[in-house]
Amino acid sequence: MEPQEILNRTRKAIRDHAGNNPDKWFYANRFVFARLQLDERKTKTQIKRDLLQAQKLCPHCNKPFESGAGVHLHRRDGSRGYSLDNCTLMHPGCHIEHHKDSLCEAGIGDLGEVASPVLEKTSRRYDGKLFLYWWDINPVFLNKMDLYEAVEFVRNDTGERCHVPTPALKGFLTKERQTGRGKGNWGIKVLRERDGELAFEPGTKKNQWLFLPVVWLSEAYED
């Protein structure tokens, strides 16, 4: 099946699932979008982990990596995807240098990796009766999100994190869902009974909680 056909079928499946319910359509559409993005991210994390075992030197400067943290994944051929044989590790500075030198080569490169940082938001563990984690999002943070490709919600007791693409997240942080806290902050929680989901607090307009299924990754973030 060609990609366009896959997209058409996916759209149709979401429409069939949602019927005439716009909330159901919204939720299913965001869910599929966020999950596919996470699949890509998990693939990259696995490749990076495998390469860290095998590759000791940065191909740009021939020096070793101090640690796995912060090391960049570079695609040798920017027109191809992320796979073990097409990827190599580089120091972050070397990666940027490398692309400075090679920008003229048909624009092939992986500047996207460099220019798509992740905004982190950390929560302590609350261990409340109803919820375990709580991120309070103020309007300033919401605006800041536009500069980032994704937000990562971090649990500061375990270091686990989930990755939510900014467009998906913004779909949940609407005017109707602003609470009475601060300057109309939004509340995002992990409820005790729903560990695999981010729970979006209803706003002052008495709407319902919304839930976004997420994957909590326990390995250290290595971009």
Ligand SMILES: [Zn+2]
């Ligand atoms: Zn290097």
